[in-house]
Amino acid sequence: MALLQSFIQVHPDSHFPIQNLPYGIFKPQPTSSPRPGVAIGDFVLDLSEISSAGLFNGPLLNNSDCFQQPNLNKFVSLGRPAWKEALGDYTDFFSSLHHTKNCGLIFRGPQTPVLENWYHLPVAYHGRASSVVVSGTDIVRPRGQAHPAGKPSPYFGPSLKLDFELEMATIVGPGNELGKPVDINNAEDHIFGLVLLNDWSARDIQAWEYVPLGPFLGKNFATSISPWIVTLDALEPFACEAPKQDPPPLPYLAEKVSKNYDLSLEVHIKPVDHKDSSVVTRSNLKHLYWTLTQQLAHHTINGCNLRPGDVLGTGTISGPEPEARGCLLELTWNGQNSLSLNGLDRKFLEDGDEVILTGYAKGDGYTIGFGTCSGKIVPAAP
Amino acid sequence: MALLQSFIQVHPDSHFPIQNLPYGIFKPQPTSSPRPGVAIGDFVLDLSEISSAGLFNGPLLNNSDCFQQPNLNKFVSLGRPAWKEALGDYTDFFSSLHHTKNCGLIFRGPQTPVLENWYHLPVAYHGRASSVVVSGTDIVRPRGQAHPAGKPSPYFGPSLKLDFELEMATIVGPGNELGKPVDINNAEDHIFGLVLLNDWSARDIQAWEYVPLGPFLGKNFATSISPWIVTLDALEPFACEAPKQDPPPLPYLAEKVSKNYDLSLEVHIKPVDHKDSSVVTRSNLKHLYWTLTQQLAHHTINGCNLRPGDVLGTGTISGPEPEARGCLLELTWNGQNSLSLNGLDRKFLEDGDEVILTGYAKGDGYTIGFGTCSGKIVPAAP
Ligand SMILES: [Ca+2]
Ligand SMILES: [Ca+2]
Ligand SMILES: [Mg+2]
Ligand SMILES: [Mg+2]
Ligand code: NI
Numbered sequence: 116m117a118l119l120q121s122f123i124q125v126h127p128d129s130h131f132p133i134q135n136l137p138y139g140i141f142k143p144q145p146t147s148s149p150r151p152g153v154a155i156g157d158f159v160l161d162l163s164e165i166s167s168a169g170l171f172n173g174p175l176l177n178n179s180d181c182f183q184q185p186n187l188n189k190f191v192s193l194g195r196p197a198w199k200e201a202l203g204d205y206t207d208f209f210s211s212l213h214h215t216k217n218c219g220l221i222f223r224g225p226q227t228p229v230l231e232n233w234y235h236l237p238v239a240y241h242g243r244a245s246s247v248v249v250s251g252t253d254i255v256r257p258r259g260q261a262h263p264a265g266k267p268s269p270y271f272g273p274s275l276k277l278d279f280e281l282e283m284a285t286i287v288g289p290g291n292e293l294g295k296p297v298d299i300n301n302a303e304d305h306i307f308g309l310v311l312l313n314d315w316s317a318r319d320i321q322a323w324e325y326v327p328l329g330p331f332l333g334k335n336f337a338t339s340i341s342p343w344i345v346t347l348d349a350l351e352p353f354a355c356e357a358p359k360q361d362p363p364p365l366p367y368l369a370e371k372v373s374k375n376y377d378l379s380l381e382v383h384i385k386p387v388d389h390k391d392s393s394v395v396t397r398s399n400l401k402h403l404y405w406t407l408t409q410q411l412a413h414h415t416i417n418g419c420n421l422r423p424g425d426v427l428g429t430g431t432i433s434g435p436e437p438e439a440r441g442c443l444l445e446l447t448w449n450g451q452n453s454l455s456l457n458g459l460d461r462k463f464l465e466d467g468d469e470v471i472l473t474g475y476a477k478g479d480g481y482t483i484g485f486g487t488c489s490g491k492i493v494p495a496a497p
Numbered sequence: 498m499a500l501l502q503s504f505i506q507v508h509p510d511s512h513f514p515i516q517n518l519p520y521g522i523f524k525p526q527p528t529s530s531p532r533p534g535v536a537i538g539d540f541v542l543d544l545s546e547i548s549s550a551g552l553f554n555g556p557l558l559n560n561s562d563c564f565q566q567p568n569l570n571k572f573v574s575l576g577r578p579a580w581k582e583a584l585g586d587y588t589d590f591f592s593s594l595h596h597t598k599n600c601g602l603i604f605r606g607p608q609t610p611v612l613e614n615w616y617h618l619p620v621a622y623h624g625r626a627s628s629v630v631v632s633g634t635d636i637v638r639p640r641g642q643a644h645p646a647g648k649p650s651p652y653f654g655p656s657l658k659l660d661f662e663l664e665m666a667t668i669v670g671p672g673n674e675l676g677k678p679v680d681i682n683n684a685e686d687h688i689f690g691l692v693l694l695n696d697w698s699a700r701d702i703q704a705w706e707y708v709p710l711g712p713f714l715g716k717n718f719a720t721s722i723s724p725w726i727v728t729l730d731a732l733e734p735f736a737c738e739a740p741k742q743d744p745p746p747l748p749y750l751a752e753k754v755s756k757n758y759d760l761s762l763e764v765h766i767k768p769v770d771h772k773d774s775s776v777v778t779r780s781n782l783k784h785l786y787w788t789l790t791q792q793l794a795h796h797t798i799n800g801c802n803l804r805p806g807d808v809l810g811t812g813t814i815s816g817p818e819p820e821a822r823g824c825l826l827e828l829t830w831n832g833q834n835s836l837s838l839n840g841l842d843r844k845f846l847e848d849g850d851e852v853i854l855t856g857y858a859k860g861d862g863y864t865i866g867f868g869t870c871s872g873k874i875v876p877a878a879p
Binding site for chain 2: 203204209230231232235236238239240241242243244245246248255257258259260262268269270271290293294295296317320323324325326327328329330331332333335336337362365366367413414416417418419420421422425496
């Protein structure tokens with residue numbers, strides 16, 4: 116197939132060639148009002164200008180004021196493409212078998228690293244939507260209670276086990292009505308696209324609080340996402356078969372086509388005052404056991420309603436190799452080992468560390484990418 | 498103190514006398530646009546009319562168009578009073594010791610019914626905001642996976658253990674910035690008021706899915722709230738001392754005044770085709786171990802930001818007596834016993850059952866109440 120050509124010059128390594136038209140909200144000038152845009156190379160196409168100039172000629176868009184809005188809600192409600200500046204609900208799944216197994220080995224030992232329910236359903240918990248922030252936002256080290264093994268009582272202070280989690284997330288396009296589940300074979304139509312997601316985690320706070328109702332303050336202080344939503348259409352050339360599931364899923368989770376995407380994912384850490392960052396993880400979206408569509412269909416099977424702009428995190432994406440582990444908990448085996456960042460030792464994140472996620476797929480002469488999802492750790496409140 | 502007199506005649510048992518001015522959103526006619534109002538007796542005061550007529554004479558309200566809106570967001574952002582038609586995030590706590598102990602006895606047995614962390618922090622999980630519905634909305638019986646003990650594998654079908662949970666919820670007024678915790682002794686200023694809340698729960702779905710990340714589809718199919726927010730000011734005459742906490746809480750949770758409210762709570766069930774409902778629970782808000790202000794301060798101690806309109810459920814409010822248990826799980830001891838509803842047996846909810854929560858406090862010649870929070874079970878999707 117001949118490469119599509121854009122009138123804008125785009126470097127072959129750019130994440131945003133003509134094959135990838137991700138949607139986001141931007142300001143042309145720092146003082147401008149926020150508006151919808153599409154990234155191409157180093158440029159952003161201002162959809163409000165295109166629309167004002169009458170350049171949309173489809174029946175839905177040429178009479179719509181959906182791009183004269185400070186967010187994409189109105190555009191989203193028209194169909195598959197979806198985006199909200201103010202996001203909806205945020206859910207986080209637990210869909211990588213390697214991550215699940217490593218966490219089980221670390222916390223429960225070799226008896227049953229993976230619990231029985233995990234193989235039958237995509238396990239998930241609700242996260243906090245208010246603290247989902249865009250890439251580049253500083254992350255204040257959380258304070259909280261922790262209770263180290265062997266100590267008689269818990270103490271309060273800044274987290275000593277601050278971690279990242281390498282994830283991606285589905286941004287929901289059209290939602291579903293309360294009480295009306297989405298069929299597994301239509302689930303893809305409810306996905307607008309994907310972003311990178313860093314589910315920052317305070318392991319010491321999490322370990323003490325999480326029984327029996329799950330993670331809360333160990334997670335909800337911040338979650339970072341990349342600013343541009345890459346559509347599934349742009350990712351279709353990189354679709355691949357998802358892992359075979361054994362035991363086979365119940366009929367409501369059995370899909371005609373079970374699809375993952377071959378998308379390279381990396382985590383870089385840049386310590387304060389260091390010129391260079393170090394790659395600490397190389398993983399891939401194709402390692403998910405439960406697919407994006409299974410996650411979405413499962414979420415609605417009880418009648419739960421999804422809304423445009425909802426965020427469905429995949430859970431930490433770890434691969435089978437030790438260097439493909441998607442968080443420091445796994446990489447350092449809960450602080451038993453150290454990572455070396457150009458000679459600096461790390462068990463968990465330190466103040467000043469910047470964590471940068473990136474994701475991309477290499478096509479024939481072009482790259483489909485997500486840009487970056489970054490955040491720098493700043494000291495805890497006094 | 499002489500009773501305040503209203504120009505509207507109000508029955509002494511009315512939930513909405515002049516001493517209780519709860520805020521909500523109403524439509525004067527079914528075809529009218531939604532607008533903010535205050536309930537008095539059987540009447541609703543239309544705040545948009547009062548405002549248009551220039552009858553607000555305070556510096557904040559007389560030049561504001563905050564009541565010419567289809568919701569109360571703008572009013573909320575002015576200060577303590579707060580309400581959103583589209584609610585923010587929803588969190589559910591687990592703050593009644595009696596409920597926690599009963600659940601622990603049922604699920605884990607008499608060894609450690611209450612886990613160690615429970616006495617040190619208000620345990621909570623994030624719920625689903627999209628499926629919070631107003632009183633009167635029908636509840637579709639959820640379908641999902643369950644795995645009864647002794648069976649080789651899970652099955653899929655309508656929940657067989659559908660339950661209510663008697664709760665109240667804080668509606669957050671002014672929020673806090675990400676990274677800036679709310680001090681425990683200022684927490685009350687962030688509470689606009691309270692509503693009744695029914696955290697519908699499918700016990701069979703919940704039991705199979707909840708390890709290790711907490712409840713998800715067993716809860717997020719629906720949560721009902723009462724339509725009128727009763728302010729803390731209206732409840733102040735019914736304030737009472739909260740239970741002594743042992744071990745003493747860490748300093749960030751230690752408050753100068755530790756306050757509960759003496760508020761009677763009841764749950765009624767009305768089976769389909771029955772003229773009468775039966776009272777199945779008589780409890781009281783004063784049974785909370787962790788106070789509303791401790792819940793709110795804890796939620797923000799890691800920097801998590803609350804926003805106006807956020808909903809913080811208390812968790813099921815059970816008292817010490819068997820008839821004060823706040824859900825069927827406890828009342829029937831997970832279906833081992835039956836309740837009698839005027840001669841009809843119940844272990845869990847059946848299709849057609851209407852569950853009605855109510856809450857009130859009796860003053861001297863007047864009643865402060867919440868109206869009702871009701872929902873009727875309709876059959877599962879086919
Ligand atoms: Ca996660
Ligand atoms: Ca609850
Ligand atoms: Mg997070
Ligand atoms: Mg609920
Ligand atoms: Ni949530």
